[in-house]
Amino acid sequence: MNAAAPTKRKLKVATTSLAGCFGCHMSFLDIDERILDLVELVEFDRSPITDIKHCSPDCDLGIIEGGVCNAENVHVLQEFRKNCKILIAMGACAINGGLPAQRNSLDIRDILAAVYARPGRGVHIPNDPEIPLLLNEVHPLHEVVKIDYFLPGCPPSGDAIWKFLTDLLAGRTPILGHGLIHYD
Amino acid sequence: MTDGQTNSFFLDDEEIPFEEGQTIIQAALTAGKYIPHLCYHPEFKPHGSCKLCTVRIDSRTITTEDGQSVKIPGRAAASCTTPAVAGQHVESETPELLDLRRTLVQMLLVEGNHYCPSCEKSGKCLLQGLAYDLGVMDPHFPQYFSKREVDASHPDILLDFNRCILCELCVRASAEMDKKNVFSLSGRGATKHLICNSESGRLGDTNLAATDKAANVCPVGVILHKRHGFEVPYGQRRFDKAPISADPVQYAPVKEKVR
Numbered sequence: 001m002n003a004a005a006p007t008k009r010k011l012k013v014a015t016t017s018l019a020g021c022f023g024c025h026m027s028f029l030d031i032d033e034r035i036l037d038l039v040e041l042v043e044f045d046r047s048p049i050t051d052i053k054h055c056s057p058d059c060d061l062g063i064i065e066g067g068v069c070n071a072e073n074v075h076v077l078q079e080f081r082k083n084c085k086i087l088i089a090m091g092a093c094a095i096n097g098g099l100p101a102q103r104n105s106l107d108i109r110d111i112l113a114a115v116y117a118r119p120g121r122g123v124h125i126p127n128d129p130e131i132p133l134l135l136n137e138v139h140p141l142h143e144v145v146k147i148d149y150f151l152p153g154c155p156p157s158g159d160a161i162w163k164f165l166t167d168l169l170a171g172r173t174p175i176l177g178h179g180l181i182h183y184d
Numbered sequence: 185m186t187d188g189q190t191n192s193f194f195l196d197d198e199e200i201p202f203e204e205g206q207t208i209i210q211a212a213l214t215a216g217k218y219i220p221h222l223c224y225h226p227e228f229k230p231h232g233s234c235k236l237c238t239v240r241i242d243s244r245t246i247t248t249e250d251g252q253s254v255k256i257p258g259r260a261a262a263s264c265t266t267p268a269v270a271g272q273h274v275e276s277e278t279p280e281l282l283d284l285r286r287t288l289v290q291m292l293l294v295e296g297n298h299y300c301p302s303c304e305k306s307g308k309c310l311l312q313g314l315a316y317d318l319g320v321m322d323p324h325f326p327q328y329f330s331k332r333e334v335d336a337s338h339p340d341i342l343l344d345f346n347r348c349i350l351c352e353l354c355v356r357a358s359a360e361m362d363k364k365n366v367f368s369l370s371g372r373g374a375t376k377h378l379i380c381n382s383e384s385g386r387l388g389d390t391n392l393a394a395t396d397k398a399a400n401v402c403p404v405g406v407i408l409h410k411r412h413g414f415e416v417p418y419g420q421r422r423f424d425k426a427p428i429s430a431d432p433v434q435y436a437p438v439k440e441k442v443r
Contacts, residue, residue, distance in 0.1 A: 092299070092300065092301055095322060095323060096294075096298070096323050096327055097327060097329075098301065099301065099302065101299075101329070102297075102299060102302070104329045105329070105331045105332075137329060140323070140327060142322065142323075142324075142326075143326050149321075150321045150322035151321070152321055152322075154300065175319065176319070176321070178316065178317075178427045181316045181321070182316075183298075183300035183301070183306070183312055183315070183316075184301045184303075184306045184307070184418075
């Protein structure tokens with residue numbers, strides 16, 4: 001009898017949302033029942049789906065939603081770069097800063113003063129050491145670490161995410177084409 | 185076309201007929217062949233500034249002494265300003281030119297503040313449509329995060345300078361067609377920007393009307409009509425339905441309007 005064919009190692013996928021709205025992760029779930037096909041090919045490591053808090057050192061794919069707006073985002077992004085062979089910037093915010101980056105034309109001190117002003121009680125900007133410090137500007141991921149692939153959209157549709165991932169898992173350069181490539 | 189009088193040239197090895205005086209892009213679009221462009225508009229004099237319509241003309245292949253075939257690239261020219269010449273061979277859809285066009289689009293995307301999700305031109309924006317068609321997946325360059333203003337002083341028109349690509353279509357429309365000279369470009373290099381012709385510098389103090397050609401020609405989301413935002417739902421907008429290259433004839437010369 002022949003031995004059973006060696007099972008292909010499942011790729012380890014880590015995901016996170018930095019300065020994003022989790023909309024891309026919600027859209028990821030729009031692949032619906034195809035997620036059953038996906039888990040035949042991959043296993044999820046650090047991700048909001050698994051609630052694992054840190055990346056294993058041998059992750060294959062890191063999928064990151066959102067740009068970089070605070071010090072914690074920088075640390076998480078660096079952890080992903082260190083532990084994932086391939087990093088994917090998913091969604092408009094990861095690619096060009098998106099909606100959060102529209103604060104970049106304003107002074108951060110003015111923004112905080114406006115947001116935390118209480119009528120008659122002055123301005124109290126929270127400064128608990130557990131709260132990550134904001135950066136002066138929001139930046140897209142590729143300005144901080146090397147990003148291997150970009151998946152645009154706000155959010156990319158479930159179909160776009162599926163096409164992108166299946167292309168990538170099959171060893172092809174992902175090509176979205178008309179109807180799937182969207183910046184909004 | 186069959187009278188033997190019509191001239192023709194070759195665009196990516198396909199024969200394209202043209203009339204005397206037509207530019208390469210005019211002949212190509214009339215024949216239903218799309219050449220990417222942003223600052224070209226069928227109703228205005230060509231401007232030649234965006235360089236997206238760049239083509240190579242008359243590349244040659246030579247054989248070296250040791251028998252190797254070497255391609256000598258032809259000259260690069262903006263097809264919107266270059267007259268078509270009978271018999272010439274024009275290349276447009278080559279990997280090299282498509283790469284260059286992608287780079288130009290990426291530079292435009294990082295120079296301005298192009299946040300498509302919150303732009304009401306999204307879905308019908310020529311810059312976005314072109315980027316989709318070229319398969320631009322990333323900005324490649326660091327974002328410039330330029331600080332630009334919004335001018336809401338006009339009762340019917342909103343100006344969002346964040347998205348200006350300096351194509352000068354509004355400048356040309358206002359000068360050539362409306363005869364009002366409402367818009368102009370000012371400054372040089374990185375400080376070049378669109379200005380309004382009024383003492384205050386505000387659009388509300390100019391004589392621009394919402395029906396003017398200049399108010400309706402912006403290819404991106406700078407000149408917007410108030411009270412008409414997001415009228416077409418997602419999924420039914422122009423570039424949701426068909427890519428920008430699907431209907432080249434809509435960009436072909438409009439004879440009765442040429443002045």
